[in-house]
Amino acid sequence: MSQCLHRGIESAPYFGAGLQHRGKGLGRDLHLRNEVQLLQHDVLLPPVRLDTIECCDQSRAHGVVVRKRARRLIHMYLLRVDVLPGAIGVTTKAQQEKFVQPRGTIRNIGVKNGKELGNEPSPFHMQFIVIRAAGYGFALLAAGFVFAGSGIGAAEAASLPNLIQNPSMTDAGVGGLPAGWFRGGYGDNDATYTYPVSGKSGPGAKVEITRYASGDAKVYFAEVPVTAGNYYEFRDFYQSNVPNFVTVQYRFADGTLRYMDIGMPEAAGKWEKFETVFRVPSGVVSMTIFHLIKEPGFIVTDEYSLAELKKQPIFEEGFVSLNFDDGWLSQYEEAAPILAAAGLKATFYITTERLGQTNFMTADQVLGLYQSGHEIGAHTRTHPHLPLLTKDQMREEIVGSKRALQGLGVADVMTFSYPFGEWDTTSLRIVKNEFKGARGSGGIFNEKIQNIYVLNSFSLRSDTAVETIKQWIDQADRDKTWLILVFHRIDESDSSGFDTSSVALQEIVDYLVDNQVPVKTNAEGIALIKKN
Numbered sequence: 001m002s003q004c005l006h007r008g009i010e011s012a013p014y015f016g017a018g019l020q021h022r023g024k025g026l027g028r029d030l031h032l033r034n035e036v037q038l039l040q041h042d043v044l045l046p047p048v049r050l051d052t053i054e055c056c057d058q059s060r061a062h063g064v065v066v067r068k069r070a071r072r073l074i075h076m077y078l079l080r081v082d083v084l085p086g087a088i089g090v091t092t093k094a095q096q097e098k099f100v101q102p103r104g105t106i107r108n109i110g111v112k113n114g115k116e117l118g119n120e121p122s123p124f125h126m127q128f129i130v131i132r133a134a135g136y137g138f139a140l141l142a143a144g145f146v147f148a149g150s151g152i153g154a155a156e157a158a159s160l161p162n163l164i165q166n167p168s169m170t171d172a173g174v175g176g177l178p179a180g181w182f183r184g185g186y187g188d189n190d191a192t193y194t195y196p197v198s199g200k201s202g203p204g205a206k207v208e209i210t211r212y213a214s215g216d217a218k219v220y221f222a223e224v225p226v227t228a229g230n231y232y233e234f235r236d237f238y239q240s241n242v243p244n245f246v247t248v249q250y251r252f253a254d255g256t257l258r259y260m261d262i263g264m265p266e267a268a269g270k271w272e273k274f275e276t277v278f279r280v281p282s283g284v285v286s287m288t289i290f291h292l293i294k295e296p297g298f299i300v301t302d303e304y305s306l307a308e309l310k311k312q313p314i315f316e317e318g319f320v321s322l323n324f325d326d327g328w329l330s331q332y333e334e335a336a337p338i339l340a341a342a343g344l345k346a347t348f349y350i351t352t353e354r355l356g357q358t359n360f361m362t363a364d365q366v367l368g369l370y371q372s373g374h375e376i377g378a379h380t381r382t383h384p385h386l387p388l389l390t391k392d393q394m395r396e397e398i399v400g401s402k403r404a405l406q407g408l409g410v411a412d413v414m415t416f417s418y419p420f421g422e423w424d425t426t427s428l429r430i431v432k433n434e435f436k437g438a439r440g441s442g443g444i445f446n447e448k449i450q451n452i453y454v455l456n457s458f459s460l461r462s463d464t465a466v467e468t469i470k471q472w473i474d475q476a477d478r479d480k481t482w483l484i485l486v487f488h489r490i491d492e493s494d495s496s497g498f499d500t501s502s503v504a505l506q507e508i509v510d511y512l513v514d515n516q517v518p519v520k521t522n523a524e525g526i527a528l529i530k531k532n
Contacts, residue, residue: 163224167304187215199302200237208298218292235275236304242297250284313448318476319518322346334490347522349379349417352404375521377415387424414523437526446482457484
C-alpha cells in the first residue's frame with residue numbers, strides 16, 4: 001500500500017531529494033531548543049516545544065526498519081496529524097536517547113495556496129528519520145518546518161528584473177563585504193567571512209566554519225520588498241565542501257521575522273547553480289535569502305538573482321484526479337462501476353506481480369479497465385522500498401512493471417507511482433527516462449509549476465472523513481489547483497487502516513459530479529502542467 005511518505009534514503013542520513021539537488025529535503029534543522037514551527041494556510045504558527053509531543057503509537061504512526069548496518073538501526077516513521085488553527089495535534093514523543101548521528105529531518109506540510117481558510121481543519125503530514133543504537137529507544141534528531149510547496153521547481157516562465165542590488169558582488173562595500181551585503185550567523189561556532197574571493201565570473205564571498213557546535217553562518221543581501229501570495233524565482237551559484245541550506249527570511253508587516261527553507265543543495269567541488277520557485281506567504285512585506293552552512297566547512301557564492309515571475313503560474317481551473325493503487329480486486333468490483341455510472345475516468349497503479357493473487361485483479365481485468373478509458377500506470381513489480389535497492393534492482397522493478405503492463409496490452413503506460421511515496425535521485429532518474437510523470441505523496445495540492453515527477457497526493461485512510469475530502473475538493477476548485485486523491489482497497493472491512501468504503505467513494509464521486517468539478521487522469525493533469 002502506498003501510504004507512506006518516506007523519501008530519498010539511498011544516501012542516508014541525507015533525506016528527501018529536492019528538484020535541483022539531492023539533499024535533505026525541505027526540513028529545517030532549528031538546532032536551538034528543539035522547536036517545531038508549522039506552516040498553516042500560509043501563516044507560520046508559533047514554535048512548538050517537542051517536549052509536548054505524544055507517543056507515536058497513539059498517533060497512528062507507521063514505523064519500519066529500512067536499513068540495518070552493524071549495530072545501528074535506521075528507522076523511518078510516518079505521522080499523520082490533524083491540525084486546527086492555533087492548535088497542534090498529536091505528534092510524536094522525542095525521547096532523550098544517545099544520538100548515533102545528529103542529522104535528520106521532520107516534514108510538516110499543510111493546506112496552503114494563498115487562501116485563509118478560517119476554522120477549516122488542515123491535514124498535516126510529518127516524516128523524519130530516526131537513528132538509534134541497538135537497544136535504545138527512538139529519538140527525534142532534528143525538527144523544523146517546510147514551506148508548503150514541496151516538489152515545486154524552477155519555472156520556465158519569464159521573470160521580472162532582479163530585485164537584488166549588487167547581485168554579483170562587483171561593488172565593494174565596507175567591513176570586508178560587498179556593498180549592500182551583510183554577514184550573519186548564530187549559535188556556538190567559529191566562522192570567518194572573506195571578500196573578495198574568486199567567484200564564478202568575478203568576485204564572490206566565502207564563509208567558512210572551523211569549529212562547530214550549533215547554529216549557522218552566512219552572508220546575505222539587503223531585504224527587498226515582495227508581494228505576498230506571488231511566486232518568485234531565486235537562483236545563485238555556489239561551491240561548497242559540505243551540504244548547505246537555502247533559507248528565506250520573511251519580514252511581516254508587524255516586523256516579525258520567520259524563516260523557511262527552500263532548498264538543501266549538496267556539496268559541490270565546481271560551480272553549481274541552485275534555483276527554485278517559491279510562493280511568498282500571506283502577510284509578508286519583505287525578505288532576504290541566506291545560502292548558509294551549519295557544519296565545519298566552507299561555501300563560496302556568486303551571481304545571485306531574485307525575481308518575481310512575470311506570469312503567475314496557475315491552472316485555468318481546479319481539478320481532481322482519482323488514483324487507485326496496488327491493483328486490488330475491490331477496485332475493479334466496487335470502484336469501477338461507480339466511476340462508470342458517473343462517467344469519470346481514474347488512474348489505476350498496478351503492482352504487476354500481484355496480478356492474479358488472492359484479492360488482486362487479474363490481467364484481463366486490468367486490460368478491461370484500460371479498454372474502458374481509464375489510465376493504467378506502473379507501481380513496480382513487487383512494491384519494494386526503492387531507495388534500499390541497487391540501481392539494477394530499481395530498474396528491474398520500475399521498468400519491469402512497465403514492460404509487464406505493455407505485455408498485457410496496455411499500450412500507453414505513461415505515469416508511475418512510487419511505492420510508499422519513496423524515491424531518491426537514482427530511482428527518479430530511471431523514472432524520468434521511462435515515464436511522462438510520476439506521483440509521490442506529500443499531502444498538499446499540485447500547482448502549475450509542480451515537478452511532474454514528484455506529484456503531490458492525499459493518501460486516504462479509513463478514518464479520513466468524507467467532509468474533509470469535500471473541503472479539499474472545494475479548495476482545489478476555488479484556488480485552481482490539482483488535487484490527487486489516492487485510494488487503496490474499496491472495502492468495508494477496514495482491515496488495513498487504508499480501506500475506503502464503497503459508500504464513501506460513492507459520496508465523493510457524487511460530490512464531484514454535483515459540483516461539476518473536473519476529474520482528470522494523472523496523464524491529463526501532467527499535460528496541463530506542460531501546457532503554456
